[in-house]
Amino acid sequence: MAGIIFVIILFVLFFLILSLVVRGAIDNSKMSQKMDLLISEIRELRKEGQEDKKHIIDKRV
Structure with missing residues (x-):
C-alpha cells in the first residue's frame, strides 16, 4: 500500500x-513575444x- 502511494x-x-x-520554455521563447506584439498591433x-x-457613418447621416 505504501508503495502505491509513493x-x-x-x-x-x-x-x-x-x-x-x-x-517556462513557452514564456521565454521569442515566438511568444512576437505573438504578443502581433496581437497588440492587431x-x-x-x-x-x-x-x-x-466617421463614414457620420458623413452619411
Missing part, C-alpha cells in the same frame, strides 16, 4: 515539474478601423 506522489511531482519546464488596427467607420 508511486502516485512521484507521478504527480513528475507532471508538476514537467508542466513548469514547458511553461488590436490597434481594429481600433483605428472602428474609428474610421464612425
